[in-house]
Amino acid sequence: MGRYIGGRVVSMVITFLIIASLTFFLMKLLPGTPFNNQEKLSDAQIVQLNEKYGLNDPVAVQYFNYMTNLLTGDLGVSFQQDGRQVSTIISERIGPSAYLGFQSLLVGTILGLFLGIIAALRHNSFWDYGTMVIAVLGISIPSFVIAGLMQYWLGVKWQLLPVAYWDGFAYTIMPTIAIASIVVATIARFMRTEMLEVLGQDYIVTAKAKGLSSTAVVIRHTIRNASIPIITIMGPLVVGLMTGTLVIERIFVIPGLGEKFVNSILTNDFPIIMGTTLFFSFLFILVILLVDILYGIVDPRIRLAGGKE
Amino acid sequence: MERILDVNDLHVSFDTFAGEVKAVRGVNFHLNKGETLAIVGESGSGKSVTSKAVMRLIPDPPGRIKQGEIKFGDRDLSKLPEKEMQKIRGSEISMIFQDPMTSLNPTMTVGKQIMEGLIKHQNMNKAEAKERAIELLKLVGIPDAEGRVTQYPHQFSGGMRQRVVIAIALACNPRVLIADEPTTALDVTIQAQILELLKDLQEKMGTSIIFITHDLGVVANIADRVAVMYAGKIVETGTVDEIFYNPQHPYTWGLLGSMPSLEASEEDLIAIPGSPPDLLDPPKGDAFAPRNPYAMKIDTEMEPPLFKVTETHYAATWLLHEKAPKVEPPEAIKKRLRGMAPDEPIIATKDGERNV
Numbered sequence: 001m002g003r004y005i006g007g008r009v010v011s012m013v014i015t016f017l018i019i020a021s022l023t024f025f026l027m028k029l030l031p032g033t034p035f036n037n038q039e040k041l042s043d044a045q046i047v048q049l050n051e052k053y054g055l056n057d058p059v060a061v062q063y064f065n066y067m068t069n070l071l072t073g074d075l076g077v078s079f080q081q082d083g084r085q086v087s088t089i090i091s092e093r094i095g096p097s098a099y100l101g102f103q104s105l106l107v108g109t110i111l112g113l114f115l116g117i118i119a120a121l122r123h124n125s126f127w128d129y130g131t132m133v134i135a136v137l138g139i140s141i142p143s144f145v146i147a148g149l150m151q152y153w154l155g156v157k158w159q160l161l162p163v164a165y166w167d168g169f170a171y172t173i174m175p176t177i178a179i180a181s182i183v184v185a186t187i188a189r190f191m192r193t194e195m196l197e198v199l200g201q202d203y204i205v206t207a208k209a210k211g212l213s214s215t216a217v218v219i220r221h222t223i224r225n226a227s228i229p230i231i232t233i234m235g236p237l238v239v240g241l242m243t244g245t246l247v248i249e250r251i252f253v254i255p256g257l258g259e260k261f262v263n264s265i266l267t268n269d270f271p272i273i274m275g276t277t278l279f280f281s282f283l284f285i286l287v288i289l290l291v292d293i294l295y296g297i298v299d300p301r302i303r304l305a306g307g308k309e
Numbered sequence: 310m311e312r313i314l315d316v317n318d319l320h321v322s323f324d325t326f327a328g329e330v331k332a333v334r335g336v337n338f339h340l341n342k343g344e345t346l347a348i349v350g351e352s353g354s355g356k357s358v359t360s361k362a363v364m365r366l367i368p369d370p371p372g373r374i375k376q377g378e379i380k381f382g383d384r385d386l387s388k389l390p391e392k393e394m395q396k397i398r399g400s401e402i403s404m405i406f407q408d409p410m411t412s413l414n415p416t417m418t419v420g421k422q423i424m425e426g427l428i429k430h431q432n433m434n435k436a437e438a439k440e441r442a443i444e445l446l447k448l449v450g451i452p453d454a455e456g457r458v459t460q461y462p463h464q465f466s467g468g469m470r471q472r473v474v475i476a477i478a479l480a481c482n483p484r485v486l487i488a489d490e491p492t493t494a495l496d497v498t499i500q501a502q503i504l505e506l507l508k509d510l511q512e513k514m515g516t517s518i519i520f521i522t523h524d525l526g527v528v529a530n531i532a533d534r535v536a537v538m539y540a541g542k543i544v545e546t547g548t549v550d551e552i553f554y555n556p557q558h559p560y561t562w563g564l565l566g567s568m569p570s571l572e573a574s575e576e577d578l579i580a581i582p583g584s585p586p587d588l589l590d591p592p593k594g595d596a597f598a599p600r601n602p603y604a605m606k607i608d609t610e611m612e613p614p615l616f617k618v619t620e621t622h623y624a625a626t627w628l629l630h631e632k633a634p635k636v637e638p639p640e641a642i643k644k645r646l647r648g649m650a651p652d653e654p655i656i657a658t659k660d661g662e663r664n665v
Contacts, residue, residue, distance in 0.1 A: 201411065202406060202408060202411040202412040203411065203412055203413055203414040203415075205366060205406065205412070206404075206406060206412045206413065206414070206422075206474070206477065207414070207425070208366055208398070209364060209366060209398055209399060209403065209404040209406075209478075210398065210399035210403075210425055210426040210429065210477065211395045211396060211397070211398035211399035211400055211426060211429055211430060212395070212399075212425060212426075212429060213395055216425075216429075220417075220425075221414050221417070224416055225414065225415070225416050228416070298416065299415075299416060300415070300416060300461040300463070301415060301461070301463050
């Protein structure tokens with residue numbers, strides 16, 4: 001197991017460096033430079049700023065400098081915010097994003113598993129069909145449409161919840177629903193299919209033949225085995241959730257990392273673009289590793305295939 | 310002899326979109342203490358459904374026990390509430406399944422799977438149950454039981470897994486063990502080992518066994534009595550000797566004739582023509598009549614009752630009626646029957662000569 005994880009970490013570092021390089025060159029293809037759209041600056045100042053941040057150097061030199069700094073842990077300074085450290089900006093902004101992400105993931109997963117299990121146990125009943133309707137809606141309606149509808153009805157028309165901004169729990173409800181909808185839908189659908197699959201397995205009959213109650217059969221033998229494939233889709237789901245957050249944060253004016261990320265692209269704030277992209281990439285890679293490790297814990301067959309016999 | 314299980318007029322049906330499939334249509338049999346009853350028949354004859362009905366493991370819906378009683382002691386299992394049935398399953402009646410590759414939970418150690426029943430039925434704590442699980446693994450002949458108890462099913466071979474399944478079934482010393490084709494998925498050498506194990510355990514524990522199979526070789530090896538099923542009914546029942554030496558039903562002749570043996574030449578292997586009837590709409594009269602070369606007019610009109618041959622031997626064929634013409638089994642089958650004499654050992658195992 002240890003050796004397996006070691007190998008995975010090495011490939012993670014390589015993936016990370018490739019992402020950093022690709023992002024760097026893609027970013028350089030963006031139209032405009034960081035300082036050409038600010039009327040307050042004189043031409044002389046722009047030249048001076050470009051010189052200061054090394055933007056006049058050849059791209060290859062800039063790339064080399066950036067990667068050297070990156071390897072020493074230096075993400076650079078923001079062009080737009082008085083030279084503040086990118087790492088400081090990220091750590092300031094991560095709070096609301098992380099909170100929103102975790103809350104959505106937690107609510108979405110629990111609700112999704114619950115609906116999926118109910119739908120499978122009450123196969124072909126009202127519960128089953130109801131859940132699947134919710135799931136199809138959740139997958140097919142984009143989260144920003146759900147967000148807009150909620151802002152209009154819950155926020156403006158009925159005045160139940162604050163329309164936007166970030167100031168306490170009430171402000172998290174609508175964004176959480178908007179982000180969690182896709183999680184609920186995906187997991188409910190998957191869990192239902194997996195549960196039905198497992199319920200048809202021979203070992204479920206064996207468990208029943210032992211005299212176990214139906215609750216014990218479902219909890220001990222069905223849900224555990226049905227959730228193994230769920231863990232696999234959790235990786236891509238978390239990734240999707242993070243990108244979904246970018247849009248949702250902007251709609252609800254939440255001062256999170258996503259909002260900063262979108263703004264940095266609009267203003268060509270190169271170090272921020274790089275910093276946030278790398279931060280998100282790091283999270284993605286980490287999540288995928290965690291999923292693989294978790295997979296091995298839940299399914300003993302995989303654990304052994306990857307490590308010692 | 311003490312009757313431990315008595316099944317009377319059991320009917321099991323499945324409701325499908327096409328209509329009601331009458332899988333079991335009035336089955337009667339009993340099981341004596343300590344004996345092995347083999348239920349034989351081809352696929353779809355209702356033998357597995359019958360055994361699952363005794364365990365009340367027929368998925369409902371679509372299946373249901375339509376009528377009949379399953380007397381176990383003074384209780385009728387067909388009408389017992391589910392909660393009561395759970396107390397019987399695994400503790401008084403257990404089951405072994407066909408495919409050991411799929412009948413164990415792949416994500417749970419074999420020890421835990423054995424312990425579950427013990428904890429449920431015998432109020433053992435985890436430590437006691439684990440100790441008993443190790444004992445059981447030793448009992449079913451798994452070497453290094455202490456080390457194996459914490460392993461997962463994928464670390465066992467097919468034969469070893471079937472031993473684990475047997476350990477699970479025998480965990481609470483059940484009075485009845487239902488073995489649903491337990492050797493079908495195993496290769497022949499392992500088959501023989503598993504049969505030996507079952508016989509051995511039966512001797513030690515005094516369990517009564519219902520052995521479901523389509524393999525007459527296995528029947529000759531393990532059974533005391535045999536019930537032959539066809540199209541959801543028992544068409545002939547008797548002791549092993551009666552069924553093998555004096556079969557009365559043309560279907561039993563067909564089954565015996567279609568069994569390959571070492572002596573028989575290739576031409577001697579006789580297939581039963583046709584295919585089993587559609588149980589969505591069972592035919593009038595004897596269900597075997599369309600495939601029966603000895604069928605008489607009455608076979609298409611009326612179902613034959615069980616005619617008594619001896620005290621223990623019954624067969625449902627009009628050929629046994631006093632007005633029926635005397636019919637002898639085909640010569641080829643007679644020849645086969647002579648060749649199959651159980652006194653003639655075919656395989657010798659370490660503890661003596663056996664017929665496989």
